[in-house]
Amino acid sequence: MQISRCKACEYRFKSGAYSVRGRLDTKTRVGRYVPISPRTCKLLDEYMRETADFGNEYLFVTYEGHKVSDSTVRENIKILGKIARLDRAKVAPHTFRHTGALYNIYGGDPFSLQKILGHSYMKMVRRYVQMTNRDVQTQHAQYSPLNYVFK
Template structure:
């Protein structure tokens, strides 16, 4: 590993004085990274993204033994060694490494464009190749099993069954789900509005609701009106649900069934909804808009079909069906 200079300070985003930031940003990686995060904040990135940036930087500092390095020590070889350390010493998967690598590349690109480093190091740090595995999704029978173990006579059971149906129908992310307010729900027109501040792409979008979901939502809205909360999905005490609570609840529902080989999570329902949308005759372009993807490449990953799915589609739409 490179020879390190004496320890300057631990990374502490947003808490240093402007004087400290100005002096540190010219000399150390932690100061530069702080300036990078402040710059990203002015671009309007979400708090969740900023939190991820901090987490990724702490992991880099772990590799550096929590010691700052100077701008001159920020070389291509240092960061290649960091990638190797993540892969072979920490045992991280290429997918996980790529998540941290994308943040690192964005940081180094910022440093080069702002003139803090002389060479475009980010261009030499390539995203790792990963296997193109099928994205996990539920079968129709598995969804029925999950719904069957829920006690829909209780408030929490009724709400949990609605959440599963809502996730499948709208294909929203869990962070978007828990941020929905009652005023965002338009049952007359059959849409839910997702605010730009709560979406991953920072763009507002309208998500359509099916007639079945509208019927159950009407009942749920009446049930929760007495809580007088601005949020849609609530605990039995009337507090807004958190994303972690939704994840935990779905895991508990999964454990009550014999579905053991698949992860029962909000994202699996999002994948499943996307696949069923296409299987039922939906087109990928409207699906892309519903999912909130900025390009079609991500949408294609969501609608990968198993061999059984392809066989079923072929049976329905074989060219021979129009001849014989």
């Protein structure tokens, strides 16, 4: 799980991105930059100030200052799912990734999403973005060529 291996030195404050190392941290062994919103950057900055005294190279640490484990991330996400009353949904790290991908596609484009997710082929991105009929109808209504012909 990539989030448990994030190192503080790979977080780019000024550019608002996180540098994912390609050597061991990705399936494709290809590195990438993942954009981070200004609000998230602000929260990460606060978090890093709070945890700086631990002197740990990892970005996310336990209350004792040790590197957070994959199982701790999974457990915390399940707890947050219960708090949010998502009893029927599968609440797991990959579900968060999938949900984030869906939010990105509605406000972005599939090519940016492919780069953010680190997929080599668009075929993999399509698995994340299975549009419903309603989604297709909404997209068509918004971007139909006739909208531009008859203004």
